[in-house]
Amino acid sequence: MSARLLAPIDTPLPRRRRAELLAEIEASGLTGRGGAAFPTALKLAAVARTRNAVVVANGTEGEPASWKDKVLLAENAHLVVDGAMVAARIVGARRIIFAVGRENRTVRKRLERALAGRSDGFDCFLEAVPDRFVAGEESALVNHLNGGPAKPTMQKPYERGVLVQNVETLANLGLIARYGAEWFRERGTADEPGTVLITVLGAVRSPGVAEVELGTPMRDVLQRFGGLSALPNAVLVGGYFGTWMRAHDALDLPLSDAALKPFGASLGARSIVVLPQDACGLAESARVARYLAEESAGQCGPCVFGLPAMADALETLDVDRLRRLAPQISGRGACAHPNGATRFVASAVDVFADEIVRHHAGRCTGSARSPVLPLGSSREWR
Amino acid sequence: MKLRVNPILCDGYGHCAELLPELVELDEWGYPIMPREPVSRSLEPAVRHAVKMCPRLALSLEKRAR
Ligand code: SF4
Ligand code: SF4
Numbered sequence: 001m002s003a004r005l006l007a008p009i010d011t012p013l014p015r016r017r018r019a020e021l022l023a024e025i026e027a028s029g030l031t032g033r034g035g036a037a038f039p040t041a042l043k044l045a046a047v048a049r050t051r052n053a054v055v056v057a058n059g060t061e062g063e064p065a066s067w068k069d070k071v072l073l074a075e076n077a078h079l080v081v082d083g084a085m086v087a088a089r090i091v092g093a094r095r096i097i098f099a100v101g102r103e104n105r106t107v108r109k110r111l112e113r114a115l116a117g118r119s120d121g122f123d124c125f126l127e128a129v130p131d132r133f134v135a136g137e138e139s140a141l142v143n144h145l146n147g148g149p150a151k152p153t154m155q156k157p158y159e160r161g162v163l164v165q166n167v168e169t170l171a172n173l174g175l176i177a178r179y180g181a182e183w184f185r186e187r188g189t190a191d192e193p194g195t196v197l198i199t200v201l202g203a204v205r206s207p208g209v210a211e212v213e214l215g216t217p218m219r220d221v222l223q224r225f226g227g228l229s230a231l232p233n234a235v236l237v238g239g240y241f242g243t244w245m246r247a248h249d250a251l252d253l254p255l256s257d258a259a260l261k262p263f264g265a266s267l268g269a270r271s272i273v274v275l276p277q278d279a280c281g282l283a284e285s286a287r288v289a290r291y292l293a294e295e296s297a298g299q300c301g302p303c304v305f306g307l308p309a310m311a312d313a314l315e316t317l318d319v320d321r322l323r324r325l326a327p328q329i330s331g332r333g334a335c336a337h338p339n340g341a342t343r344f345v346a347s348a349v350d351v352f353a354d355e356i357v358r359h360h361a362g363r364c365t366g367s368a369r370s371p372v373l374p375l376g377s378s379r380e381w382r
Numbered sequence: 383m384k385l386r387v388n389p390i391l392c393d394g395y396g397h398c399a400e401l402l403p404e405l406v407e408l409d410e411w412g413y414p415i416m417p418r419e420p421v422s423r424s425l426e427p428a429v430r431h432a433v434k435m436c437p438r439l440a441l442s443l444e445k446r447a448r
Contacts, residue, residue, distance in 0.1 A: 154388055300389035301413035328409040334390045 027181035034166030050161035060136035068197035077114035083170030133295035152335035188214035203276035230276035238268025241340025280366025285348035302332035391440035
């Protein structure tokens, strides 16, 4: 069977019973494709126990180094709609809200078109959300849908009957409902079954998004993007909450959380940036650290004060200060933003340690003209 | 039982650290760092008092580890 995430399918969604569908999802071993990799069946079951369930298809993708959800929605919106309806059937929801970033017109149009042709008995809505880094965090997204700012709260939506599910996860539900758990498990590894959409940027010939099997050797993954276009300096795995790795460490690994774990890394946002040899990893990281500080939702002291302090210290390459700051920041906000930012900065200090020594001696080996890591620019919360 | 702070509510004036010097430290910006360990029985009354006294109602004593 060749149908995959980015290839439109013309067979109708089979009508299957709720319990049967849930059992199929459970057997598939599907985990969330938004970054947290939580078992999808568990979340579905938790929401199925609540009353007045609602499904939120999360296509916000505020991570600037990730395009995979946008590409999925642009190429195959129907499959996401299918999956959202499967999820709604399982949890007993009537209402489905499709949440996407405000700035991407194509995505909105494709989704509108996909929704126009069908109802299948569900009430579907499309909501445009500010393109901020933390706006897609579950509680922030629900807060926005309820009329508030797109900032995290202390609520857990799934405990209150709101199933927030990443659009790629939903697309997988659409496939599993059609072809079954066994089919899904034909790809990937035993512990991490299936395929993932991955964004690869930086020093590859054709940056973009592709669908790859979990467990694929990293070098083969890069071949899907035309292969390396320059000597690699380092690799950022998992987006801006992710981890810098030395190129020779990263390139020999298979694409899986199990393989990345010993390096303190994970697939996270499923984004890989290959930093070319002529780019300065410290300058790149400092820009991202500043960006993450500006993306703080401004609610929790350790995040509001800690992230700018961390960005300052990275700019001045004050490693001792960074070491002292980390435990004062990580784990101390309402959401994972400070934890992710701290991990990112700590990995930069580790991987670019030699570069720090050279900078202190007044030399930077970076000569690249334009920055490699993209940043977001929205300033809105509502 | 674990002492927790809701970081969205907390204003960082540090009243809790004054009431519970043996448990709560302040970070360099004045926000309280919660103890990692569960609260011992002997300190529970003092902690409950601090929870009540927090002007932002940001503190809670919770049963389970999350
Ligand atoms: S930790 Fe930072 S981003 Fe998260 S809710 Fe608090 S202030 Fe906002
Ligand atoms: S007393 Fe309450 S508001 Fe004040 S610092 Fe402590 S937790 Fe925060």
